[in-house]
Amino acid sequence: MLLLKCPCCGVEGEETEFHCGGEAHIRRHATGSTDGEFASYMFERKNPKAVVFERWRHVFGCGKWFHAARCTVTLEVFATYGAQVLAPPKPVIAKIKARRPDWRQK
Amino acid sequence: MSFSEIDGSGAVLVAAQRRVEMVVLKADLSNKTTRATLKKLLGGPVPAPRKIVNNVAWMAPDELLIMVPDGSSADGLVALLNAGVKAPVLAVDVSDARAVFSLKGNHAREVLAKGAPVDLSPGAFGPGDFRRTRLGQVAVAFWLEAEDEFQLVCFASMREFMFDWLVNAAQKDSLPGYF
Ligand SMILES: [Zn+2]
Numbered sequence: 001m002l003l004l005k006c007p008c009c010g011v012e013g014e015e016t017e018f019h020c021g022g023e024a025h026i027r028r029h030a031t032g033s034t035d036g037e038f039a040s041y042m043f044e045r046k047n048p049k050a051v052v053f054e055r056w057r058h059v060f061g062c063g064k065w066f067h068a069a070r071c072t073v074t075l076e077v078f079a080t081y082g083a084q085v086l087a088p089p090k091p092v093i094a095k096i097k098a099r100r101p102d103w104r105q106k
Numbered sequence: 107m108s109f110s111e112i113d114g115s116g117a118v119l120v121a122a123q124r125r126v127e128m129v130v131l132k133a134d135l136s137n138k139t140t141r142a143t144l145k146k147l148l149g150g151p152v153p154a155p156r157k158i159v160n161n162v163a164w165m166a167p168d169e170l171l172i173m174v175p176d177g178s179s180a181d182g183l184v185a186l187l188n189a190g191v192k193a194p195v196l197a198v199d200v201s202d203a204r205a206v207f208s209l210k211g212n213h214a215r216e217v218l219a220k221g222a223p224v225d226l227s228p229g230a231f232g233p234g235d236f237r238r239t240r241l242g243q244v245a246v247a248f249w250l251e252a253e254d255e256f257q258l259v260c261f262a263s264m265r266e267f268m269f270d271w272l273v274n275a276a277q278k279d280s281l282p283g284y285f
Contacts, residue, residue, distance in 0.1 A: 008167055009238075010155055014223045017239055060240040062166035 002070065007080050009062035021055035024067050025087055049073060051096055051103050053088055056080075069096055107176075107208070111269060116276030118211035122269050126206045127174035128259075129183050132196040134168055140193050147190045148172065158236040158249045165238060165247070171259075174201075205265035207272060209256040216281040217272065218248060218256060227285055242271050 002015035011017070023045050029037040046052070052072055057065050065083040069092050070076060078099060079092040088105075096103060111122040133140050141152050150160040157164055161173035174180050180199040187197035209217055219226040221241040231237065231250070238247040241258070244267065248258040260268050 011237075011239075013239070017223055060245050061238045062169075064166060 002075050002077060004056060004068055004077055005080050006058040006061060006064070007066050007082055008058065008064035011058065011061050013058075013061065017058065017060045019057045019059040021057055021065065024053040024055045046106075051078070051100060055083070071100070109208075113269075113273045113276075115278075116273060117278050117281055118209050118214050118217050118276040120269065120272045120276055121208040121210070122265065123206040123208060125201060126204070126259075127178075127180040127199075127201045128204060129172045129174060129180050129187070130165075130198050130200045131170045131172060131187055132168055133170075133191055133193060135164075135170070136167065137193055140191055140195075143191050144170075144187075147186055153236070156236055157234055159234070163236045163247065163249065171247070203262050204259050205262045205268065207258045207260075207268065208251070209258065209272065209276070210254060211276075212254055213281050213283075213285075214254060214256045215285050216283070217275045218258075219284070220275045221271070222246070222248075241268070244268055244271070 003012065004015065004018055005012045026041065029041040033041070050071055050073060052070060054068050054070065055065060056068050057063070066080055067083060067085070067088070068080045069078040069088060071078070076099065078096045081089055081092055093105060107126070108124045109121045110124045113120045133144070135141065135152060144152050148162055150162065152170070153159040153162055153164040155164050161175065163171040165171050172183065174183055180201050184197045184199050188195060215226045215228070218224075218241065222239045224237055224239050225231065233250045233253070236247065236249045238245075240246065244260055244264050246258055246260045246268070248256050251257045
């Protein structure tokens with residue numbers, strides 16, 4: 001069971017109160033992109049074993065979207081942060097490194 | 107308040123309220139000017155996150171739910187808010203879109219704790235707290251009206267299902283007696 005803290009309303013809830021929106025920080029390739037870029041944007045996901053960045057929505061609460069950094073193996077949530085960023089902020093990276101010293105951001 | 111349906115067969119009294127006039131307000135609540143205007147128009151402070159004050163509930167960073175006091179109308183409040191707030195604002199009468207329930211009895215907490223993923227122990231959830239969550243599979247919000255009485259609001263389309271769910275969850279000898 002994942003325990004997530006919504007950064008928009010402050011609720012600390014379990015995952016059934018939320019809905020996962022898939023991998024975060026994906027660059028959208030649409031008009032003007034090559035077939036390869038579009039196919040990659042549309043279909044290819046990292047699916048790593050360990051640290052992932054995801055979009056989540058507090059669907060049974062305040063209704064807002066946010067980001068979460070978590071571990072796919074242990075379900076540990078390193079941090080949740082606002083939706084209005086293109087990449088994980090530095091404090092989030094620091095929190096992950098504190099828990100997973102060997103992890104490297106790709 | 108008056109009730110359209112009451113069930114007292116269980117350990118907790120379950121009652122569906124007849125029609126509660128209420129207004130949803132969308133506006134940027136972090137804006138100081140907007141907050142000051144709302145304070146004037148509502149006749150009281152804008153509640154803090156996840157709180158309810160004077161029947162005004164905090165729903166989201168940009169949303170309030172206002173239960174209209176008996177004797178005044180949602181129409182009047184909608185007009186007042188839409189005209190009075192000098193920033194992007196939307197106030198809507200949602201009275202017909204919502205159903206409101208009362209849960210009364212010493213073990214009301216236990217009935218809700220059966221279906222909501224929320225810490226409902228008296229130390230964690232008290233008077234003035236307001237929580238949007240799910241109950242079973244239904245989106246709800248609830249708060250304490252009195253020490254032993256919860257109020258619960260959900261979409262009107264879920265009224266019958268929610269009433270049956272609550273009556274079922276409140277059956278005698280079915281409560282864990284945890285709190
Ligand atoms: Zn939230």
